[in-house]
Amino acid sequence: xxxxxxxxxxxxxxxxxxxxxxxxxxxxxxxxxxxxxxxxxxxxxxxxxxxxxxxxxxxxxxxxxxxxxxxxxxxxxxxxxxxxxxxxxxxxxxxxxxxxxxxxxxxxxxxxxxxxxxxxxxxxxxxxxxxxxxxxxxxxxxxxxxxxxxxxxxxxxxxxxxxxxxxxxxxxxxxxxxxxxxxxxxxxxxxxxxxxxxxxxxxxxxxxxxxxxxxxxxxxxxxxxxxxxxxxxxxxxxxxxxxxxxxxxxxxxxxxxxxxxxxxxxxxxxxxxxxxxxxxxxxxxxxxxxxxxxxxxxxxxxxxxxxxxxxxxxxxxxxxxxxxxxxxxxxxxxxxxxxxxxxxxxxxxxxxxxxxxxxxxxxxxxxxxxxxxxxxxxxxxxxxxxxxxxxxxxxxxxxxxxxxxxxxxxxxxxxxxxxxxxxxxxx
Amino acid sequence: xxxxxxxxxxxxxxxxxxxxxxxxxxxxxxxxxxxxxxxxxxxxxxxxxxxxxxxxxxxxxxxxxxxxxxxxxxxxxxxxxxxxxxxxxxxxxxxxxxxxxxxxxxxxxxxxxxxxxxxxxxxxxxxxxxxxxxxxxxxxxxxxxxxxxxxxxxxxxxxxxxxxxxxxxxxxxxxxxxxxxxxxxxxxxxxxxxxxxxxxxxxxxxxxxxxxxxxxxxxxxxxxxxxxxxxxxxxxxxxxxxxxxxxxxxxxxxxxxxxxxxxxxxxxxxxxxxxxxxxxxxxxxxxxxxxxxxxxxxxxxxxxxxxxxxxxxxxxxxxxxxxxxxxxxxxxxxxxxxxxxxxxxxxxxxxxxxxxxxxxxxxxxxxxxxxxxxxxxxxxxxxxxxxxxxxxxxxxxxxxxxxxxxxxxxxxxxxxxxxxxxxxxxx
Numbered sequence: 001x002x003x004x005x006x007x008x009x010x011x012x013x014x015x016x017x018x019x020x021x022x023x024x025x026x027x028x029x030x031x032x033x034x035x036x037x038x039x040x041x042x043x044x045x046x047x048x049x050x051x052x053x054x055x056x057x058x059x060x061x062x063x064x065x066x067x068x069x070x071x072x073x074x075x076x077x078x079x080x081x082x083x084x085x086x087x088x089x090x091x092x093x094x095x096x097x098x099x100x101x102x103x104x105x106x107x108x109x110x111x112x113x114x115x116x117x118x119x120x121x122x123x124x125x126x127x128x129x130x131x132x133x134x135x136x137x138x139x140x141x142x143x144x145x146x147x148x149x150x151x152x153x154x155x156x157x158x159x160x161x162x163x164x165x166x167x168x169x170x171x172x173x174x175x176x177x178x179x180x181x182x183x184x185x186x187x188x189x190x191x192x193x194x195x196x197x198x199x200x201x202x203x204x205x206x207x208x209x210x211x212x213x214x215x216x217x218x219x220x221x222x223x224x225x226x227x228x229x230x231x232x233x234x235x236x237x238x239x240x241x242x243x244x245x246x247x248x249x250x251x252x253x254x255x256x257x258x259x260x261x262x263x264x265x266x267x268x269x270x271x272x273x274x275x276x277x278x279x280x281x282x283x284x285x286x287x288x289x290x291x292x293x294x295x296x297x298x299x300x301x302x303x304x305x306x307x308x309x310x311x312x313x314x315x316x317x318x319x320x321x322x323x324x325x326x327x328x329x330x331x332x333x334x335x336x337x338x339x340x341x342x343x344x345x346x347x348x349x350x351x352x353x354x355x356x357x358x359x360x361x362x363x364x365x366x367x368x369x370x371x372x373x374x375x376x377x378x379x380x381x382x383x384x385x386x387x388x389x390x391x392x393x394x395x396x397x398x399x400x401x402x403x404x405x406x407x408x409x410x411x412x413x414x415x416x417x418x419x420x421x422x423x424x425x426x427x
Numbered sequence: 428x429x430x431x432x433x434x435x436x437x438x439x440x441x442x443x444x445x446x447x448x449x450x451x452x453x454x455x456x457x458x459x460x461x462x463x464x465x466x467x468x469x470x471x472x473x474x475x476x477x478x479x480x481x482x483x484x485x486x487x488x489x490x491x492x493x494x495x496x497x498x499x500x501x502x503x504x505x506x507x508x509x510x511x512x513x514x515x516x517x518x519x520x521x522x523x524x525x526x527x528x529x530x531x532x533x534x535x536x537x538x539x540x541x542x543x544x545x546x547x548x549x550x551x552x553x554x555x556x557x558x559x560x561x562x563x564x565x566x567x568x569x570x571x572x573x574x575x576x577x578x579x580x581x582x583x584x585x586x587x588x589x590x591x592x593x594x595x596x597x598x599x600x601x602x603x604x605x606x607x608x609x610x611x612x613x614x615x616x617x618x619x620x621x622x623x624x625x626x627x628x629x630x631x632x633x634x635x636x637x638x639x640x641x642x643x644x645x646x647x648x649x650x651x652x653x654x655x656x657x658x659x660x661x662x663x664x665x666x667x668x669x670x671x672x673x674x675x676x677x678x679x680x681x682x683x684x685x686x687x688x689x690x691x692x693x694x695x696x697x698x699x700x701x702x703x704x705x706x707x708x709x710x711x712x713x714x715x716x717x718x719x720x721x722x723x724x725x726x727x728x729x730x731x732x733x734x735x736x737x738x739x740x741x742x743x744x745x746x747x748x749x750x751x752x753x754x755x756x757x758x759x760x761x762x763x764x765x766x767x768x769x770x771x772x773x774x775x776x777x778x779x780x781x782x783x784x785x786x787x788x789x790x791x792x793x794x795x796x797x798x799x800x801x802x803x804x805x806x807x808x809x810x811x812x813x814x815x816x817x818x819x820x821x822x823x824x825x826x827x828x829x830x831x832x833x834x835x836x837x838x839x840x841x842x843x844x845x846x847x848x849x850x851x852x853x854x
Contacts, residue, residue, distance in 0.1 A: 036498065038497055038498050044494060044496040051481055051483075055478060055479075070466065070471060070688070070689050070690070071689040100526065100717065101717075103713065103714055104713050107713040108713075111538060114542065115541065125541075125552040144711070147712075148542070148709075149542065261496040261497070262496070262715070263495075263497070263498060263715065263719050264495075264720040282575075285571050285572055286572075287534075288689070288690065289689075291690055291691045291718070291721070292691065293688060294691065
């Protein structure tokens with residue numbers, strides 16, 4: 001039943017029941033988290049056999065004669081390049097292998113633009129103003145990088161097809177200080193949206209005023225499906241940019257962080273040959289090589305795409321029931337109340353939840369008081385400022401099922417309570 | 428016999444013999460390298476057991492309950508901090524663990540000063556001029572970082588006790604644009620010099636004009652002794668700076684790159700608690716955590732300093748005969764000729780060789796034509812400019828003994844030939 005249609009008396013009675021339930025939960029002394037997109041223990045266990053792929057009988061000598069245990073091969077081993085070229089459907093020449101973190105790769109890519117500029121353009125540190133477009137809601141760590149480099153962020157609305165391209169096209173065409181846009185094109189963080197072919201094509205055909213404008217295409221969840229028989233694919237941005245005559249306009253990022261082990265994986269960037277060459281040239285001041293033994297470990301653990309797909313299916317088998325349970329609880333408890341909407345992703349690590357305007361901070365705060373840590377309200381917006389104070393990112397992956405259910409129960413109670421308070425203000 | 432005292436005829440005859448020997452070497456079609464400080468295969472083999480220290484029975488749960496296979500623990504695991512705290516003789520609170528490369532850590536440390544400043548000072552990117560002191564000869568990759576950030580480099584002479592501290596003290600006191608100095612205090616690259624206690628104390632007591640002046644103390648070779656019974660120790664710069672009331676004035680760098688495997692090791696910085704806190708705060712924009720599984724691997728492989736020392740002794744047993752062979756050949760073939768001097772290190776990876784003025788480039792070029800790759804002449808000086816064109820860095824570690832001897836023979840022939848040409852110009 002829609003809460004808006006309930007009488008003041010009905011709402012006050014419901015609030016009383018909910019308050020009692022909330023206090024009861026509080027007394028449990030819970031300490032649970034739905035805050036971050038972390039794999040659960042069972043997912044970590046899936047990669048334990050990776051420890052055995054390298055042993056005394058392993059050859060560490062690469063195709064070019066280099067010993068993977070020694071210095072050298074700055075742009076990554078041929079084997080690791082092939083792995084990511086297959087994942088991202090590009091040629092190995094379009095790949096540079098990085099360290100254990102695609103976040104570092106993104107940070108460094110922006111850092112180099114700040115210090116050295118891009119393909120001959122003015123370094124951003126020498127400009128009065130640099131701006132980025134940020135489709136919202138989005139990923140807080142992208143926004144943190146922009147804040148670190150004093151890059152002004154401009155919100156761009158999104159729907160289930162991706163960012164509002166009318167806005168994107170207009171802004172990049174008229175403002176030379178706009179140097180980039182953050183995109184999580186597949187199973188977007190936090191909405192789970194998948195960019196439509198039309199949106200990807202319009203990205204590839206952008207006519208930015210700035211020659212050093214780049215699309216920062218964080219394809220973090222490209223192989224993180226929840227379902228085996230419903231796996232949306234997106235158009236290949238590197239190929240589409242090439243076709244559109246904009247080969248240098250995109251940097252695509254990817255990693256094995258949630259494929260094997262977060263922090264102990266490998267990452268990669270796909271881009272034009274010119275962008276890759278400039279990146280490697282600049283890397284030369286920074287590093288002699290990334291961890292080639294770990295590159296070998298991953299290449300041996302995933303000798304082909306079928307092996308990788310089978311591995312990702314196991315992840316999906318662990319993640320899917322959790323997503324379905326959260327959605328089932330939301331449907332049952334919040335469906336028809338009119339106080340919240342939420343996305344129903346087919347992959348990725350998050351559900352995007354929207355409460356009534358002006359409720360998100362209060363909901364997250366009440367959850368915290370009852371021992372449930374949620375992603376901070378506002379975190380999905382630049383500067384931590386959700387203009388409607390309504391969006392909350394739900395991360396169902398980390399807690400075991402029983403804890404997830406418990407956390408969700410508390411969350412739902414808080415959503416209802418805070419919403420009722422809000423509605424009562426107007427009655 | 429001193430070449431300078433030989434007659435023109437004697438020199439021309441010797442040159443003829445040497446030219447014949449050179450042409451004979453050229454016909455061998457050699458392809459050998461004494462260019463980089465890379466461990467040889469036998470040294471890489473020493474760390475093969477490290478692959479087995481983590482297996483199905485390993486606990487990945489750290490003291491604070493974090494699973495090392497998951498996100499988190501940005502500043503490094505307690506176990507890895509203890510390892511480096513023991514190596515560098517500081518407290519774990521003075522340590523931050525980094526990724527696979529101390530070069531990246533140095534680059535990032537300078538990059539953060541460039542972007543954000545140090546402890547509240549103006550970011551270097553906003554200054555007209557930033558200068559670094561560079562004791563010479565020194566490490567080319569330090570100089571490359573400076574060039575990348577457009578930092579002006581000033582040569583400072585060195586002797587067997589370390590940099591000329593009169594010059595260092597005077598320059599840092601009078602020039603606020605001098606923001607740093609590169610030091611390899613123990614078994615310096617390339618000379619193998621070990622800083623005296625007096626020099627370290629004078630470093631700790633510097634009174635720089637710039638509040639954001641820092642000593643970049645690259646202690647890369649701190650445990651890389653060649654001899655078991657002759658291991659010079661240097662004073663602890665972190666402690667000395669504390670004692671002198673300059674706790675924030677030094678960043679000390681270290682890694683396991685040549686202890687286990689280059690590219691697959693772990694690195695660390697030691698500094699004041701204030702510097703470490705600022706570093707970790709800034710790292711938060713860049714990374715969620717470094718490779719904690721590899722941190723665990725190293726901590727388990729080196730459970731205590733005795734195990735580490737025993738491991739380093741095995742490295743020394745491989746390195747020592749190579750250094751001794753090179754020095755023996757130099758003594759035998761070049762001793763008393765008056766055309767060259769060279770250092771006799773007790774550790775590290777290099778011998779610093781000085782030919783006559785104006786001969787280094789020609790020697791390296793002749794070596795190259797005969798298939799012997801040396802570190803580029805000039806590489807040991809900022810901007811690749813050795814003012815005397817005399818210094819050549821000798822790296823004996825990588826080639827197997829037979830190849831090392833062959834390469835040295837060619838090198839000695841080239842040194843003699845080029846020196847004779849030089850002397851003949853004046854006769």
